[in-house]
Amino acid sequence: MFKQFELPFPHNALEPHIDTLTMETHHGKHHAAYTKNFNDAAAKAGVADMDIEALLASLDKVEDPALRKALRNNGGGYYNHNLYFSTISPNAAKSPKGELLKKIEAEFGSLDALKEKLTALAAGQFGSGWSWLSVNKEGKLMASASPNQDNPIIEGTGFVPILAIDVWEHAYYLKFKNLRGEYIKTLFEVIDWSLVEKNYERVVK
Ligand code: MN3
Numbered sequence: 001m002f003k004q005f006e007l008p009f010p011h012n013a014l015e016p017h018i019d020t021l022t023m024e025t026h027h028g029k030h031h032a033a034y035t036k037n038f039n040d041a042a043a044k045a046g047v048a049d050m051d052i053e054a055l056l057a058s059l060d061k062v063e064d065p066a067l068r069k070a071l072r073n074n075g076g077g078y079y080n081h082n083l084y085f086s087t088i089s090p091n092a093a094k095s096p097k098g099e100l101l102k103k104i105e106a107e108f109g110s111l112d113a114l115k116e117k118l119t120a121l122a123a124g125q126f127g128s129g130w131s132w133l134s135v136n137k138e139g140k141l142m143a144s145a146s147p148n149q150d151n152p153i154i155e156g157t158g159f160v161p162i163l164a165i166d167v168w169e170h171a172y173y174l175k176f177k178n179l180r181g182e183y184i185k186t187l188f189e190v191i192d193w194s195l196v197e198k199n200y201e202r203v204v205k
Pocket of ligand 1: 170
């Protein structure tokens, strides 16, 4: 049984940045539905006990094409939203402090330069999708984007995402309408880099 990430704060806690109705709908409806549909498909495929990242990295082993597609879409949706909701916070640290900050400065020049790159990737993603900051076991960072509910694990890159920017319209349309760029800029107000840093340490150490 795969568990949906439970928000450690109420749906209105990210106001005025991310509005209450979007949080209720996004976490309470969309993410809940991905979780349920993923659990149903995982039970059918007999993979409900697998580690989520190992499962997403080995979807090609699922023989039935319809089941493989259901696991890709809903398993991706489940995992991606767990990451998204677990790295935002009403008291967000605006920068990482330790090893991750050094890595970002070495590979991207500065935190602001990385944010610009992630913003461009997210804004440029045609249709629904995500942009990511990911890391591999050696501690190398990667900024990338994926369509639909794919991610760098499903894509077989060897990288694990540690920060997720959701640019499906359900993530912003209720408040920001067509202004995806405004939403991305606002999202950075609630992205908690201390939580991103914890994800980095989990992968690298
Ligand atoms: Mn979403």
